[in-house]
Each structure stands twice: as C-alpha cells, then as structure tokens.
Amino acid sequence: MIPFTYHTPTRYVFGPQAECRAGAELSALGLKNVLVVSGHGSARRSGVLGRVTDSLTEAGITWTELSGIDPNPTDPKVREGIRICREKNIDGLLAVGGGSVIDTAKAIAAGVPYQGDFWDFWAGKAVVGEALPVAVVLTIPAAGSEGSGNSVITLTDGMRKISLRTDVALRPKVAMLNPELTYTLPPEQTAAGIADMMAHILERYFSPTDDVEVTDRVSEGVLQAIIAEAPEVMADPCSYQARANIMWCGTLAHNGVCGTGRLEDWSSHAIEHEISALYNVAHGAGLAVVFPAYLTYVSRTKPAKIAQLGRRVFGVEEADDAKAAAITIERLKAFFASLGLPLTMAQLGVENPDIPLMVKHLHENKGTLLGNYLPLDSEATTEIYRLML
C-alpha cells in the first residue's frame, strides 16, 4: 500500500423519501438561499423536484431553479449558473439528478467565489479553494458524483471533455439517496449506470501497486454485489432491494474506498471521454465498449490481475493466467450484453469513428502516456479504439 489521505465528509441519507429531507438537511448546513439544478424535466414530471422545493419552502429556504442540464454537460450552463448565483447571492447548490447535474452544480460552486474563469480549474491553471456547499438528491445511480470530489465538464469550444478531481473541496456536503426514485429509469439508463459504476471500480483495481489485499477485496465485493443485483434490477425495475443495493454500490464504487492505498489507472475513462465528447453517446454505454477492449489489450502482456478478477468475481477456475484473463473478458462482455449494453462502436451508434482525431485529443488532454497500470502511448490507444470496431 502506498501512503494516502482519505477524507469523505459527505453525509449520506439513504432510504424512502430521502428527498423530502432536503429542507432539514440544507438548514442544518446553514443554507438560506439556494440554486436548484436539474436536467430536462424528468425530475419535475416524476414529482421529485416538487417534493424537494416544497421541503425547502417549508424549511424557510428560498430557491432559484436552473434546469435543462444536458448529459455530458457543457460550460454554457455552468456560466449561466455562476451568473445567477452572483446576482441572487446564492449560498449553496442543490443538484437534483444524476452525474451531469451534480457535476454542473459542482462547477458552479467552484466558479462563484473565483475571480477568473471557472474553466481554469479544469484546464489545470488554478486549484479549487473555497467553493459554495453542494447538496445532492440523486436520481440516477451511475456517476458516483454524489460521493466524489470530481466533476466532468465539456468545453464547447473544441469539445474538450475534462474531469477535474478534488480531494474534498467539491465533495457534496450531503447526498440524499432514495432508491424508489430510480424505479422509472429506462432500462438502457439503468444498464449504462451499472457499466459506469463497474468501470469506476475497475479503474482503481487495475493498479501498479501490489499488496493492497484489503482494497482489492472490497472492490471485488462491490463488483460481486453489482453482478448479483443487476439481473434483478433489470427484470423487476421496482424491486426496492435490488435498486437499493445498486444505488449504494454506485456510491461506494466512486467515493474512494475502492482506491485507498494504490495508484489508480483511469485510462479507460479518458478513452471513453473522447468518444462521448465527439459523438455524445451515454458515458456508461461507452464504457461497456471501452473496458473489454482495454482489457483485451492489457491481457496480451499483463494478464495476472485480470485473471484474479475472473477467479474472485466471475467464477473463473482456469489456472493459467492468460487463459483465465481471456475467459474473464468474455464473461464481462456476456454480462454487459445480458444488460443490453453495446459491445462495439457500431452497437454504440458510432459507425465510422474518427480514431486518429480521438487519439489526438486524448493525448493532447492527457499527455504522451495514459494511465498507470500499463501506460498507453498513441499506438496502444489506437489499437484499443480499433478493438472496439
């Protein structure tokens, strides 16, 4: 294990009607005038947004709405939110939605007290110091943003999609998680969320750091739970227990506990970000295409950890590492396919991907070598994109 600091001060409130606690929870944080950030109306139609704002009103908290956040969120809405917050002396953000909404709220929270352009943080030109407090009512278990300090925003000028990681500054103060809110998610969104949370674990699992048995075992445990509950949640979308397990898995997958004491990889996310930035595909669905291709490439030279994953999580009994790795990748693909997830660029809806352009952007954004487990140069990433065809 390598030295680490681990600090997850987010307060999780989990269970039925968690969203109705918004007023009380935000009051406990001392908030009086908040910006409620949401997506394209599903939170309003389902009634959750109404329950949240009623709860704020009952608690004496005034609020302004910013809706219409897109999947793969972009900078214009962030700028709009920063302007509103400054005009109205907003003292906190409440995101009602999934990762895109939460990430936008975080970007606004970072930008409001900052003199320069908020993108400076994403471009690596400045470090987030103070930020407005962010609270979350989660409606899509996938991105794990409710428990992370990260935020992914795409700059429309050049379609640069960049993930900002902070230790604590942008971690939500409170996250309200009601599994019932996820009953109405379309199956493809549930499935993409499952791929996303699995990827968050695998990005940490494929680490050059040895001797992290406890972190490996916790990671494998969360993966096993996802694999056990996923069929149930697809077959019976209103199974509270399955939805609850999947929702909490999504948080644990990305709040850091699966990464303690080791270098993480994150090359697959970077590879996917170029696909969703150019072709606006669902991030989770993109990851279902990327991960098997990444593992296939890696298995050619470093099969041992893939074999361990297979033996501990996918029931693989093969003794030879290379063979075990191959079986593991097939089982992962079969699992994704069983959820209706795409496995190729074509199935993802991208018929003729511009691989050279994605590779160019990728290494411009991330440097010559990508990832830590098996550092990837442009030849390697080109091959990985080809493996998705």
Place this chain on the structure above:
Amino acid sequence: MIPFTYHTPTRYVFGPQAECRAGAELSALGLKNVLVVSGHGSARRSGVLGRVTDSLTEAGITWTELSGIDPNPTDPKVREGIRICREKNIDGLLAVGGGSVIDTAKAIAAGVPYQGDFWDFWAGKAVVGEALPVAVVLTIPAAGSEGSGNSVITLTDGMRKISLRTDVALRPKVAMLNPELTYTLPPEQTAAGIADMMAHILERYFSPTDDVEVTDRVSEGVLQAIIAEAPEVMADPCSYQARANIMWCGTLAHNGVCGTGRLEDWSSHAIEHEISALYNVAHGAGLAVVFPAYLTYVSRTKPAKIAQLGRRVFGVEEADDAKAAAITIERLKAFFASLGLPLTMAQLGVENPDIPLMVKHLHENKGTLLGNYLPLDSEATTEIYRLML
C-alpha cells in the same frame, strides 16, 4: 436494506511518518492548546510520543500530557482529563495509542463542555451535543475507535463497562495511521487486535436484515483480507504491507461501512464486556472466546448466515447449512488458534468464571433481550457463557 444515514467525516492520513503530521493536521483544525493522552509509556519509549509533541511544538501548538491510561479504561482518568482541560483552557484532544486511549480522549472531549457528570452520556441520561475535537495517532489496530463515534468506558463504582455510540459527535476529526508503529506490538496484542476487528465485522454481519448484498460482500471482503494477511503479520511483524493491510482493515471494520443498511447485533461484544469488566482480560482475546460460543448457540436454530460466511470467506463447500455452519465455526476456531488466541475461559486465564453474576450484569446493562440477530434472554446468554468453559 433499511434506511440509514452514514457520515464519516474523519480525515485519514495513512503511511510512514504519519505521526509527524500531527502539528500540521491539528493546526489545520485550528487547534492551539491540546491535551495529549497516552497509555503506560510504550509510546514514549518507542519515540512516537516525542515525534508527535515535537511536531506540535514546531507548529506552535502548546500541549499538556495525560498518560497512564489503562486497558479497559475507567472513569477516574476521564475525570482527571476533564479537570485539566478546564483548568488549562484546552481546545482539543490528541490520543496517541489504541482504543483505550482514544476512548478516554473521546470521553474527556464529551465531558469538558458538559455541565453535569460525563457518565450521564454512558448511562443514557444525556446525549452528546458539542464536544472538543479529537485527533488520533493510532498505535494499535484493533478497536477501530480511530474511525468510529463510539467510546467504551468502565465505571469503577460497580465495574460497569458501557459502550457509548454517537453518530458523528465523537468521531475523530483526523486519524494518523502509520503501520510502522505497529511493528513492535507483542504477538498476543496483534492477535487480539485481529480478533477484535473480525468481531466488529461479524457483529454487523449477523443481522436480521436481509437483502444487504453489497454490505455483506464488503464485510466478507475485509474479513478475507484479514485472514489473508494475519499469518504474514504474525510470521513477519515488520512486514510493512501486511501491517498496512491489517491496520486499514481495523478501520474499515468499525467505521460503519460494514453496517450500512442493516440492523447490527452487538450481543457478543456485550457478552465479552462482562468478562473483561470482571476479570480485566484483553478485549480482543475475550472476543476470540465469545464469538465461537455465540455462533455455536446461534447455529442450533439459525445456521444459514453462518453457512454463507463459511462458503464465502472460509472456503466451505458443504451444501447443508447446519453442517456448513459447524465447519465454519471449526475453521474460525482453528484460525484463532493459529494466531495463538485463547478459545476457552481457562485459556483466557479465567478458571472459575462467575457466570450468574456476568449474566445478571449483562441483562441489567442491556435489558431482558440482547442483540438483534437472535435476541438472547438470560437462559441463552448463560448457555453461551457455559459454551466457553
């Protein structure tokens, strides 16, 4: 899964020389004048206390020492600490030690701003509101107090040993964990610590709440890591990797992540507390005696979860639940024995335990029925004590 709140704001600083960060970490908390709490001199002899206080001095923090905290800590030292803190206007506590030292520091932290007697919190007559901030330099991985909101204190008047559980009020603000500090632990203390952390997981694992797959899997993962690393840590006490894994397991075992979404049991801890209160045995060693007896009693009517534990953690392949449970209990005992832990009252050094007195105290402290997985009346707890003979 049942509704829950989960809030672990402790900042963990993990790695070599973590204790040398004490000054910087306490400064970041705004502390200027602290009480440094420690045990019977091993922290001084090993040099860790000197490094910690040097670090405080360098950071401009003044400090007063309170040493001599006993294992199974009692109220007189708490009262002494409260008096010192009030006299010297202490603004925070720094515990340098294991669970007894940390629990004493927490009790002092709760007592200082309280008008009444600190024991009111343990006696259930008052609820901890504000408390002084507590920081920790951990030297014994076992109790998990570095990441929990709990504190176990024994009232000398009547030798009543009671565990206070708080949600957040008594969680340490920062815990510094340097695995190297545990190299010099005597083998019996290392082993007792391992039994203690395993018990913290099992108390949560044996739950009447079904459908907590993710929490089960995480719990099983930490148990698997403990079982994998324990032989290494006993054979090579200076193995950094094994010590690091065990240390982090001890924190995860008790910071709440193994309990999310379910009722916990805690009958075995209560049963053990009566043994250590009367006979002053090491808590972890006591748990190694209690847990197999508890599981043996439970297996007579509810073997299924014990069988699951065996199949997922101890490699049991038996299909019949009752038989699998019996094998699991034997493997747990064999594992404890392999660490040199006692399995009977006599091996624990208690030749003629006063079972009726322990049962009487137990149910006076905890009520007619003990625990949640299989609620135990006095007949049941008497039988469990007898199973330890």
